[in-house]
Amino acid sequence: MNILVCISHVPDTTAKINFDAAGKGLDSTGVQFVINPYDEFSLTKALHLKEAHGGSITVLNVGGSETEPTLRKALAIGADQAIRINATPTDAITVAKELKNHIAAQSYDLILCGQESIDYNGQQVPAMLGALLNLPFVNACVDLTIDGSQATATGEIDGGHETYSGTLPLVVGGKKGLVEEKDLRIPNMRGIMTARSKPLAVAEPTENGAATQAVKFVKPAAKSAVKLVDSVDELVHLLHNEAKAI
Amino acid sequence: MSIIVFVEDWNNVFKKASFEAVSYAKSWADLAGTSVTAITSTHAQDPGTLATYGADRILTLSLSATPFGTAQQLAAMAEEATGIVIAGTSFGRSVAPALAALANGSLSTNTTSIPSSIAPVTVERGAFSSKGIETIELSGNLPIVSFVPNSIGIVETHGIGAVSSFDAAGTDLLTVTDKTVASGKVALPEAEVVVSAGRGLKGPENWAMIEELATVLGAATACSKPVSDIGWRPHSEHVGQTGIQVNPNLYIAIGISGAIQHLAGVSASKTIVVVNTDTEAPFFKAADYGIVGDAFEVVPQLVNAMRAFKAEQ
Ligand SMILES: Cc1cc2nc3c(=O)[nH]c(=O)nc-3n(C[C@H](O)[C@H](O)[C@H](O)COP(=O)(O)OP(=O)(O)OC[C@H]3O[C@@H](n4cnc5c(N)ncnc54)[C@H](O)[C@@H]3O)c2cc1C
Ligand SMILES: Nc1ncnc2c1ncn2[C@@H]1O[C@H](COP(=O)(O)O)[C@@H](O)[C@H]1O
Numbered sequence: 001m002n003i004l005v006c007i008s009h010v011p012d013t014t015a016k017i018n019f020d021a022a023g024k025g026l027d028s029t030g031v032q033f034v035i036n037p038y039d040e041f042s043l044t045k046a047l048h049l050k051e052a053h054g055g056s057i058t059v060l061n062v063g064g065s066e067t068e069p070t071l072r073k074a075l076a077i078g079a080d081q082a083i084r085i086n087a088t089p090t091d092a093i094t095v096a097k098e099l100k101n102h103i104a105a106q107s108y109d110l111i112l113c114g115q116e117s118i119d120y121n122g123q124q125v126p127a128m129l130g131a132l133l134n135l136p137f138v139n140a141c142v143d144l145t146i147d148g149s150q151a152t153a154t155g156e157i158d159g160g161h162e163t164y165s166g167t168l169p170l171v172v173g174g175k176k177g178l179v180e181e182k183d184l185r186i187p188n189m190r191g192i193m194t195a196r197s198k199p200l201a202v203a204e205p206t207e208n209g210a211a212t213q214a215v216k217f218v219k220p221a222a223k224s225a226v227k228l229v230d231s232v233d234e235l236v237h238l239l240h241n242e243a244k245a246i
Numbered sequence: 247m248s249i250i251v252f253v254e255d256w257n258n259v260f261k262k263a264s265f266e267a268v269s270y271a272k273s274w275a276d277l278a279g280t281s282v283t284a285i286t287s288t289h290a291q292d293p294g295t296l297a298t299y300g301a302d303r304i305l306t307l308s309l310s311a312t313p314f315g316t317a318q319q320l321a322a323m324a325e326e327a328t329g330i331v332i333a334g335t336s337f338g339r340s341v342a343p344a345l346a347a348l349a350n351g352s353l354s355t356n357t358t359s360i361p362s363s364i365a366p367v368t369v370e371r372g373a374f375s376s377k378g379i380e381t382i383e384l385s386g387n388l389p390i391v392s393f394v395p396n397s398i399g400i401v402e403t404h405g406i407g408a409v410s411s412f413d414a415a416g417t418d419l420l421t422v423t424d425k426t427v428a429s430g431k432v433a434l435p436e437a438e439v440v441v442s443a444g445r446g447l448k449g450p451e452n453w454a455m456i457e458e459l460a461t462v463l464g465a466a467t468a469c470s471k472p473v474s475d476i477g478w479r480p481h482s483e484h485v486g487q488t489g490i491q492v493n494p495n496l497y498i499a500i501g502i503s504g505a506i507q508h509l510a511g512v513s514a515s516k517t518i519v520v521v522n523t524d525t526e527a528p529f530f531k532a533a534d535y536g537i538v539g540d541a542f543e544v545v546p547q548l549v550n551a552m553r554a555f556k557a558e559q
Contacts, residue, residue, distance in 0.1 A: 013487050013507045017377035026374075037488050096347060118487055120373050120380070121356045127343035130314065136419035137314060139340045142481065152423070156482055157336045158435055160427030164312075164420040176488065181475055211352040211386030215368065217378050220513070226520070226533040232544065232551040235519065235535055240555065243534060245496040245517040246439070246463070 001055030001146070003046045004108045006099060006125070007074055008036040008117035009067035023216040026119075035070055038114025042174035044183050046112055047078045049146060055109075056080045060102065062095045064088050068200065075195035076187030082198070087205035090214065092124035097207040099125070100132040108169055110151075115140050115173040126173040136166040142177025248303065249275040250323055251331040252316070253286035253296060254338065256427075260290060263333035263395040263436050265299050270391070270398050271331040272300025272405070273360040274367075280328050282405055285320065285412070297407025299400065305412035313340035315416030317348055322414035324349040329367060329389045335435065342392035352386030357393040358493075358514070367391075375487040375510035395436045397493055397514075434483070437466035439496045440515070442485060444470035444508075446501020446522065446541055450478035455545045456500065462552045468492065470502045486511035501541045504529025521545070 011017065012032040020027045035043070046057045059074040061067045062085040071082040085102065089095045103111060113126040123139075130137030136151075138144075142161070143154035151170045154163045156177075172178075187195070229235050239246045251271035253264045264286075271282045284301040286293055287309040296304050310316045320330065320341070330345065332338040334355065346353035352367075358379070359370040367389040373380040384390070434440065441460040447453065453467075460467045467483060474484040485492055487510035497515035501522065502508060509532050512518070520533040521544050530536050537544055 011374070013510070017374045019378065092343065092353070093346065096343075118375055121371075121375060121491075122343075123339050123355055124343040124346070124353060127313070127340045128347040130419075131317060131344035131347035134419070137340065137344070138420070139313075140336060153420075155336075157425075157427070159431060159433035159482075160425065161482075162422055162426075163424040165423050166420040176484075177481055211346070211350075211384070212354065213366075213383040213385045215381040215383055217373065217380050220376065220379055223518075223532055223534065226530045226536045228530075228536045228538060230537075232537070232547045235537060235548070236551045236555050238535060239496065239517065239519070243496075243517040246552075246555070 001049060001053045001110065002108045003049060003055060003057045003110045003112060004103065005039065005043045005046050005057060005059045005074070005079065006111065006113040007039050007043070007059050007061045007070060008114065008119070009033050009061055009063055009070040010036045010117055010119040013037065013118065017219070019217040019219070023218055025214070025217065033070060035073060036114050036117045038116055038175050040184055041176055041178045042112035042114055042172065043074055043077060043079065044179040044185060045144060045174060047185070048179060049110070053146065058083060060085070060099065062087055062089050062098045071200055072195050073187060075198045075200070076191040077185050078191065080198065082200040083203060084200065085203050085205055091210040091212045092122045093128060093211050094207055096125050096128035096132055098205055099129050101206045102203070103133060110146070110169060111171045113171065113173050115175045126171055130171040133171070135169050135171050137171040137173070138164055139173040141172045141174045144172060144178060247326060247328045248281040248283040249278065249329050249331060250283045250285060250320070250327045252320060252338065252341065253284045253290070254333065254335060255287055255290040258287070258289045258291050260295070261333070261335060261436070262400070263335050265400045266395060266398055267331050267333040268296050268299035268301050269401040270360060270393055272401070272403055274329055274331065275300070277361060277364050278328050283326070285323065288411065293409050294407050297405040298402055300403045300405040302406040302408070304407060304409045306409065307412045307414060310416035310418055311422050312418040312420055313337055314344050315418040317341050317344035319414040319416040320345050321348040324388055327388060329391065332390065332392045334392045334394050338392055342390055346390050349388055351388035351390040352384040353390045353392070354382050354384055355392045357391050358397040360398060372514060375491065376514045377510060394493055396438060432464065432466040434466045434468060434485070434490050434492060437492065437494050439463045439465035440468050440492055440494045441465045441498045441500070442468035442470070442502060443473070443500040444502030445472050453479070455549060459498070459545060459549050459552065462549055462556060470508055499529055500545060502529060503527050504532055
């Protein structure tokens with residue numbers, strides 16, 4: 001089984017987010033970058049599928065050279081090879097088109113993404129990719145089984161779940177549930193050593209032209225100090241009369 | 247030309263987020279000096295009600311069961327669209343990007359405002375898990391907006407409301423084999439009030455009072471990540487940076503410390519109430535109102551006080 005895992009390189013969940021003085025983009029000073037948490041579930045699922053069915057795992061990122069440590073980490077966790085498409089994408093469609101061009105020239109059985117990257121919270125790339133490739137897509141995927149060329153996948157929908165069946169190749173936007181938290185793997189020394197000799201290829205982009213333009217970023221207005229109340233009756237009164245929340 | 251809005255139903259009844267979507271389309275259409283065309287299922291009950299929120303033309307069609315098929319059907323309307331609005335429900339969040347790819351559109355997801363300008367269409371959206379607000383221009387072809395449910399609000403107005411049927415082909419690349427939705431529960435992403443609890447509740451057996459409070463308030467229930475990791479509550483209730491992001495009018499957090507990853511998914515809530523025994527709990531810094539106290543004492547009192555309040559209304 002040939003599996004592609006699309007990896008997005010994002011600020012660590014504990015990062016304090018600041019923007020540059022002009023508000024044009026993230027101020028990455030002091031920010032640690034990690035594999036997008038949703039992609040980590042997908043990567044681990046790929047490892048499980050490889051262990052069960054054999055095959056190879058490719059990890060891919062569309063990004064500048066600063067994302068290579070993140071790809072190396074994915075190799076250390078167990079991916080077989082990495083590809084970086086050397087572009088600094090400014091929107092999802094640019095990423096999706098780059099991924100499409102790469103995938104169209106390969107033969108992947110399964111394309112695993114994360115549900116969403118926690119930086120720009122787009123939740124766009126995987127569904128765009130499915131549409132561009134005319135391949136079935138399952139978002140918020142919390143369960144996936146493969147039987148030959150058949151896939152059964154369950155996705156979260158508002159207030160419940162939906163299960164689908166289809167034929168490979170399939171595009172997935174994964175999340176916790178695809179594998180459990182305890183299944184996530186931390187790279188060990190051996191993994192880190194072997195990752196150094198695994199291939200990390202750099203490919204040049206084939207697309208240009210974004211469809212959207214970020215104009216400015218600001219931080220949400222700071223909350224004023226909390227009002228501590230002593231009784232639930234006072235709380236109900238304030239929620240009704242002051243906050244107009246009930 | 248008009249603003250086209252996709253109107254989703256659930257078991258033939260319109261979702262609340264769908265009325266909000268029509269309201270969104272109406273605000274946009276007014277700015278653009280055009281009309282609103284709503285697209286919905288032939289099975290939806292009483293499509294004419296969409297006029298109440300500003301729909302001028304209502305086209306009904308036999309909708310595809312999957313987001314991809316639906317996106318293809320909507321793409322058939324792209325030539326007539328000044329812009330397209332889709333509510334960011336779970337279905338909508340898959341439809342919108344697929345549509346943008348098929349119709350070569352310019353998409354903003356996670357949108358939290360109506361357009362501030364229409365040349366080009368400019369909106370605000372949440373980024374960095376509510377730690378940032380991005381202003382984005384939909385500078386490409388065909389602007390498409392997917393908005394966060396409950397961020398815009400429903401506005402009643404008058405549309406012409408002419409209903410007719412419409413036909414467009416959509417191919418489902420997947421077969422839906424099973425669908426389960428908890429009945430009688432308020433879906434988290436659309437909820438106006440969310441009652442959420444954390445590890446401070448000590449065990450799953452103590453959630454009855456949380457559910458009772460939610461019932462009294464017509465609220466959805468949620469939980470912190472460790473609570474769903476240990477299996478006290480289902481994964482689908484986990485809110486935060488790596489869970490569901492919510493923006494209700496009221497978020498009540500009980501026995502949750504307020505870790506940065508939790509706040510990232512809930513801080514967009516309009517009013518936040520925190521109940522915690524620890525005055526130093528970081529959640530108090532993000533809260534509007536707080537009660538320093540034991541959940542096991544405060545929550546039952548709150549249930550009673552809210553019940554009395556609701557009875558008076
Ligand atoms: C990569 C990553 C992603 C994460 N994503 C998320 C996420 O999406 N969502 C999320 O929630 N967390 C997330 N976390 C976890 C987060 O860091 C915290 O560990 C978690 O939110 C803490 O949950 P809690 O507040 O329920 O538990 P605790 O931190 O244990 O807090 C329990 C609180 O209850 C209070 N308490 C105790 N007894 C009582 C009582 N009787 N009455 C009232 N209060 C009481 C305590 O004072 C304390 O403040 C993530 C962590 C990582 C590393
Ligand atoms: N620059 C990128 N390179 C590779 N994959 C990406 C990139 N951006 C997003 N993805 C994939 O698409 C998923 C959803 O991202 P997004 O649409 O940006 O929220 C991520 O979890 C990744 O799997």
